[in-house]
Amino acid sequence: MTSTESLIDRRQLAYIASQAADARLNVELETEGMTLNIGPQHPATHGTLRIIAHLDGEQVVWAEPSCGYMHRGYEKLTEVRTYPQVTSLVNRIDWLGSFANEVPFILAAEKLMGIEAPPRAQWIRTILFELSRIANVSLFLGDLGVQLGAVTPVFMAFRDREHVLNLIEGTTGGRFHPNFDRIGGLKDDLPAGFIDETRAVMKTLRNFCTEMEDLLFGNEIFQSRTRGIGVIPKDIAMQYGLSGANLRASGVDWDLRRDQSLPMAWDKVDWKVWTHPDGDSFARCWIRLQEVRESTLIVDQLLDNIPSGPVMAKVPRIIKVPEGEAWVSTENPLGEMGYYVVSKGDLGPFRTKIRSASFNNISIVPWILKGVYVPDIITILASLYFILGDIDR
Amino acid sequence: MNALLAADLPYWAQSLLRVLGGVVAVLLPAGTIVYLFLFKMMSFMQSRLGPMEAGPYGSMQLFAEVGKWLQKEDITPARADRVIFKIAPLVVLASTFLLVAVVPFGPDAWFTNFEAGVFYMLAVSSVSVLGILMAGWSSANKYSLLGGLRAAGQLIAYELPMVLAVIGVIIQAGTMNLQGIVLAQNGGEIFGWNGLGNPYILTQFTGFIIFMIAVQAELTQTPFDMPIAESELVSGYMTEYSGFRFLTFFIAEFATAGVFSLIASVLFLGGWGVPFAWFDWNSIDDVSDWMNVVGPLIMFTKMMGLAFVIMWVRFSYPRFREDQLQRFAWKVLIPVSLVNIMITAILKVAF
Amino acid sequence: MSSTDTPIAEIPGDTLRERIVDDLRTHIGADLVDSLVKPGDDVWVRVSTDAWRRAGVALRDMGFEYFCFLSAIDWMPSPFGKGEDDPTAPPPERDDTVRQGYAGGATRMQVLARLVHPTLHVGVNIKCDVPDAEPVVESWVSVFAGANWHEREAHEMFGIGFAGHPDLRNMYLPTEFEGHPLRKDFPLLARMVKPWPGIVDVEPMPGGSADEEGDAE
Numbered sequence: 001m002t003s004t005e006s007l008i009d010r011r012q013l014a015y016i017a018s019q020a021a022d023a024r025l026n027v028e029l030e031t032e033g034m035t036l037n038i039g040p041q042h043p044a045t046h047g048t049l050r051i052i053a054h055l056d057g058e059q060v061v062w063a064e065p066s067c068g069y070m071h072r073g074y075e076k077l078t079e080v081r082t083y084p085q086v087t088s089l090v091n092r093i094d095w096l097g098s099f100a101n102e103v104p105f106i107l108a109a110e111k112l113m114g115i116e117a118p119p120r121a122q123w124i125r126t127i128l129f130e131l132s133r134i135a136n137v138s139l140f141l142g143d144l145g146v147q148l149g150a151v152t153p154v155f156m157a158f159r160d161r162e163h164v165l166n167l168i169e170g171t172t173g174g175r176f177h178p179n180f181d182r183i184g185g186l187k188d189d190l191p192a193g194f195i196d197e198t199r200a201v202m203k204t205l206r207n208f209c210t211e212m213e214d215l216l217f218g219n220e221i222f223q224s225r226t227r228g229i230g231v232i233p234k235d236i237a238m239q240y241g242l243s244g245a246n247l248r249a250s251g252v253d254w255d256l257r258r259d260q261s262l263p264m265a266w267d268k269v270d271w272k273v274w275t276h277p278d279g280d281s282f283a284r285c286w287i288r289l290q291e292v293r294e295s296t297l298i299v300d301q302l303l304d305n306i307p308s309g310p311v312m313a314k315v316p317r318i319i320k321v322p323e324g325e326a327w328v329s330t331e332n333p334l335g336e337m338g339y340y341v342v343s344k345g346d347l348g349p350f351r352t353k354i355r356s357a358s359f360n361n362i363s364i365v366p367w368i369l370k371g372v373y374v375p376d377i378i379t380i381l382a383s384l385y386f387i388l389g390d391i392d393r
Numbered sequence: 394m395n396a397l398l399a400a401d402l403p404y405w406a407q408s409l410l411r412v413l414g415g416v417v418a419v420l421l422p423a424g425t426i427v428y429l430f431l432f433k434m435m436s437f438m439q440s441r442l443g444p445m446e447a448g449p450y451g452s453m454q455l456f457a458e459v460g461k462w463l464q465k466e467d468i469t470p471a472r473a474d475r476v477i478f479k480i481a482p483l484v485v486l487a488s489t490f491l492l493v494a495v496v497p498f499g500p501d502a503w504f505t506n507f508e509a510g511v512f513y514m515l516a517v518s519s520v521s522v523l524g525i526l527m528a529g530w531s532s533a534n535k536y537s538l539l540g541g542l543r544a545a546g547q548l549i550a551y552e553l554p555m556v557l558a559v560i561g562v563i564i565q566a567g568t569m570n571l572q573g574i575v576l577a578q579n580g581g582e583i584f585g586w587n588g589l590g591n592p593y594i595l596t597q598f599t600g601f602i603i604f605m606i607a608v609q610a611e612l613t614q615t616p617f618d619m620p621i622a623e624s625e626l627v628s629g630y631m632t633e634y635s636g637f638r639f640l641t642f643f644i645a646e647f648a649t650a651g652v653f654s655l656i657a658s659v660l661f662l663g664g665w666g667v668p669f670a671w672f673d674w675n676s677i678d679d680v681s682d683w684m685n686v687v688g689p690l691i692m693f694t695k696m697m698g699l700a701f702v703i704m705w706v707r708f709s710y711p712r713f714r715e716d717q718l719q720r721f722a723w724k725v726l727i728p729v730s731l732v733n734i735m736i737t738a739i740l741k742v743a744f
Numbered sequence: 745m746s747s748t749d750t751p752i753a754e755i756p757g758d759t760l761r762e763r764i765v766d767d768l769r770t771h772i773g774a775d776l777v778d779s780l781v782k783p784g785d786d787v788w789v790r791v792s793t794d795a796w797r798r799a800g801v802a803l804r805d806m807g808f809e810y811f812c813f814l815s816a817i818d819w820m821p822s823p824f825g826k827g828e829d830d831p832t833a834p835p836p837e838r839d840d841t842v843r844q845g846y847a848g849g850a851t852r853m854q855v856l857a858r859l860v861h862p863t864l865h866v867g868v869n870i871k872c873d874v875p876d877a878e879p880v881v882e883s884w885v886s887v888f889a890g891a892n893w894h895e896r897e898a899h900e901m902f903g904i905g906f907a908g909h910p911d912l913r914n915m916y917l918p919t920e921f922e923g924h925p926l927r928k929d930f931p932l933l934a935r936m937v938k939p940w941p942g943i944v945d946v947e948p949m950p951g952g953s954a955d956e957e958g959d960a961e
Contacts, residue, residue: 036535043624058539058715068916075901076925080826080932080940111785147624149615149712155439215709221616222711238862240890241811252862254810259865261784325845327786327858327869329812340856340869342817342845348826353856355813363893374539375714378625392916 033061036374040069044147044378047388049362053369053377060377063369065362071392078352083109083183083319086349090339091177093356094390097136097333099128099168102181105352107262108328108341109183112321116263119307121185126265127198127302128171128180129330130295134205135164136333137292140385141212144285147382148225153216160208163201170194183319185312195303202296209293217286226282230368230380233279240367241360244335245291246384248275249283256331264330269301281383288385320347334358334390358390411504418493422651422696423644428455429697430704431647438708462643465636470533473633477531482634482641484524489648491517496655497572499665499688500680510571511563514656515556518611521649522548525620528642529630540629543715544620547610550722551617555607557730561600561737562593562660571659576677579666590668594661599733601661603726605702608653610718612646614703616710617718650700658695665692761787764806764868771802778847790847790871796855797882797908799870804887808859808868814884814894816855816874816902819844822928826935851876853902853927857884857891880905901926 039050048069054061074093078086090105091098103125110116117125142157165175170191172178180187216222232242237250247254255273257266274290276283323345329338335357344350361384369377402410432454436443444451469475495510497503507513522545529541563569566577574593581591594601610617621629631642658664665688666680674680713721764787765779775795780788791799819842842852851873860867874881883906884891893915895906900914903924914921923930934940 034535036539043627068914071916073925076930076932079822079928080935145711149618149622149624150710151435151615152439152708155441159440216711219711221713224717225711225714235809236889238809239811239888241813241888242890254862325788325869327867336812338812340813340815340858344821344843351817353813353815353817355858359893360811360813360890363890367889373714373716375619375622375625375712 038377044381046143047386049386049388049391051365051369051377051381053374055374058374060369060372060374063366063377065365067362067388067391069392070388072389074393075352075354078349078354080348082347083321083349086352087181088177088179090354091179092389093354093393094136094332094334094337094358094387095176096139096387097132098174098176099132099172099178099180100136100330100332101337102179103129103264104328104330104332104337105339105341106181106183107264107330108326108339109319109321110263111326111328112324112341112343113183113315113319114322115184115313115315117185118310118313120189120309121311121313122263123265123268123302123306124171124186124190124311125181127299127306128168128178129264130299130302131164131168131198133333134292134295134299135161135168137288137295138164138205138208140288141209141216141285141292144382145216147378148222150216150219150222153212156208156211156215160204163204167194167198167201170197182312182315184315185310189311190306195306198299198303202300205296206293209289209296212289217282217289223282225375225379226280226285226383227278228280229376230281230372230383231279232364232368236364236367237279240364242335242364243357243360244331244333245284245287246335246361248273249287250279251275251277256329256336260329262328262330265302266298269298271298271301281379284383284385318347320345321349329355332357334385334387335361337390354393356390356393358386358388359393362386362391415490415493415504418496418498418655419489419648419652420644422655422693422700423648424455425697426647426651426700426704428452430700434701434704435708459640462636462640465639467636467638468633470633472533474531474533477527478633479638481524481528481531482638482645484527485521486524486641486645486648488517488520488524489645489652491520492649492652492656495571496652496659496692497575497665498692499685500677501682502665502685502688503572506572507570509569511559511569511574511660514571515552515559518555518653519548519552521645525630528634529620532630532633534633536626536628537630537632540620540622540626540632543626544613544630546715547613547617547620547718550719551607551610551726554603554722554726554730555611557727557734558597558600558603558607559660560734561597561730564734564737564741565593565596571656571664572677575659575664575666578663580669580674580676582670587670588668590663590666590670592661592663597661597733597737599729600737601657603730603733604657604660605699606726608657609703609706610722612650612653612703614650614707616706616712618707618712619715619718622712650703651696654696654699654703655692657699658692662695662699664695665689667691760864760866764866765789767806768799768802768868771806772799775799780846786867786869788847788869788871790849790854790873793872793875793881796872797884797887799872800857800859800884800887803859803868803870806861807864808861810860810862811888811890812858812860812867814855814857814891814898816853816898816904816926817845818853818902818926818928819849820852820928824931824936847871849873853879853904855881855898855904857894859888874904878905879903880907882906883908885909900924903927 034055036053036055037050038053040048050066051063052066053063074089077089086105087102090101093101138157138161142154145153168178169175171194172180232250234250234252237247237252253273253275258273271294274287276287321343323343325342327338327340329336337357338355340353341349342351368380432443444454447453447457469478492514494504495507495514525544526541529537562574566574568574578592579590583591613620631639634642761781765781768789769776772791772795775792776789777792778790821838821840823838825838853874854871855874856869856871858867858869872881883895895909896912896915898904899906899912900917901924906912
């Protein structure tokens, strides 16, 4: 029996035992359950997710997320916009790592058109992609502390994320919504001084990761709150379509940056995909921490040899995409973000299915919250790491 | 103070002075802790500046905050039990005032010289649980109820290690009078050397650690802040409070932190006293009158030191889960403190 | 393709993806109606409506254990175009022939899902026709637990029923909401009531000079 299985067993046994005990008690005292509404306005749901939890004491009997408080109908809106206009929409799906949302859509459109961005544009795309991952996940690491009651890490995260946002702003002009990616390349080249500054920032971020490791991950209370909590076994994770760090924390060696051939620069540098066998909350958080560090290393290597040349391929002024269907997904900060674009040879997509990572990641919540305690709801939700815009699109 | 005042002041004036003294003894530590630690130290720990605009270095920020809270509407939820809802914060604050009544600040500067001071202190410190439970129950809010019940479970669990930790001190001092404990420490000696007196933090170090952990839990500060738990129970039993009543809870939280620090400094750090050997004092009657002025300052310094530790832990740690906390209390703290009592008793008899 | 992993794209003619189609055919036989393999890119299969669940089980048994997404496509061209018509003028003539995409089809709506092989890193896009008269297909919830929410979403957005789904409640919209927003005949009301200022997109492209003419219509 692997360690993961024994953890699951232990949790389930504890749950069954507690249920039996409660059943005995209920006969005598006639206690009744309590339905607790977590959200839509609640600090742990960072956004407007609502979780209806039926509690027995502090133990969850069943929990059901209810989303849609922020649904913006992007799939419908893409059908009435042109391809270049869609990027400003998809920017707002995962608003902490906006640039990463644009890339798969642009790649899908390029795939349908049969063009490819020039090498320099591919490298800059990859750099900005990783920067947005760093900005996104470093905030997660800080927020994790807040969810667990430690207030200090979040300020450190905000402090260091600011440097990354400055870099993104310096290049794209937008801190949160760059809207910088174009079909066939990028809007602009890198600004002067970007490379040196980025190197310095990457160093800061690596220090930040070490700081987090010491401050949070090495803390006994943090470990006792997260280890063995919210264990997702491998097969369940696959069935629910979990992706990103949540999947890798369950021991699945899966990273779309490595496992796919995309016109991006990830395969030009040397990096490592982190996995963790435990599948618990701690593993998910730990994987993310390692990934921030790995991303800084990727950026550092990419900076070493950015190819020269144009940042924009020759594309027609008015972009018409030939008829066809294309699926492109990338490994976004939150997990697999993909676009299934159906074109009818028009100015805009005929249908776009936006496969966002958090939607799948959160769909496991009813399964995973069975039998946990109220405080663990918060750690599990925090470690699954969702962004509301990414669930509701 | 009392001995001095008793001679030439009418009763009403004495009472007034005591009330004023009590208000100062509760509010001054609370205000200082909030400004120095909650505003400034927390900000520096989190690489930010904290309040800077109101007064020099934001020192008037506290008054601005109080003004803000006083202006806010005092909202009572529609389905709340109105009377209990309204008196709950006052009950919590009252326990703080009751606590400070037995703390000695100088050879004559005390509110009441109570023979069973320790016993009384441990008893009234639990009154705040009552207030919290009232607040949690009467708010007609599930989060508040969960918070209130958690607080009750937690405070009862941590009352016990606190009592047991103090028993070591009582055995060593041979008295339950807090003033007596101060005298026993400052007049004591360590193996014949009396340059430091005998502060019980040296001999009762285990007891001190357990007491401080229990205080942390009693104050519901992180890592034991499950009753409040901003990120899960929003604010626990305080969720429905606003305006003045929230302010009362807020003051009570930090004033109690101050008062518990005072009590801890009395029990373990020698309280208001300086080692009597420095001035060749032998008993309480020898102690000079100027100690009535210096004593409170010494107490205040020690209190700030202990409050710093409490706040430092608060800002550094994540929080436990309720069952982990109970397990920690019953399986670690209580056995250790029982062993501590046993060893203390044996050594007391041996020496 | 990364140099560190199995170089799928380098297989000439992509026998791997063709083998997937053949494998699936041995599992579900003639219920595999149509397929399309784009070498080095992706594979599309279309199964008959009755075999939808069976195809899911077959693919899962073939190792496609990773459930990526499930959705639907309404192939009817929108009667409202891009919602940029002049409301005062009579509605323009529009081609309303239903043309399906890859792997063909016969009905207006199709269910679309994607499954991925976790070690080969190959995905399969699987489609099936949704009968026009009674838009119901079998549910995948018992095959892939993660299909639950996706089917709820497809039900809400397209009005497709999923037989065997435990709980087809709305995810986003209020329960009493009428209509299925992602169907093409559901108008985008925001565009109907107010003309959109972004119709003309005139950002100069950095690659070309300002006066360059694109292949305008």
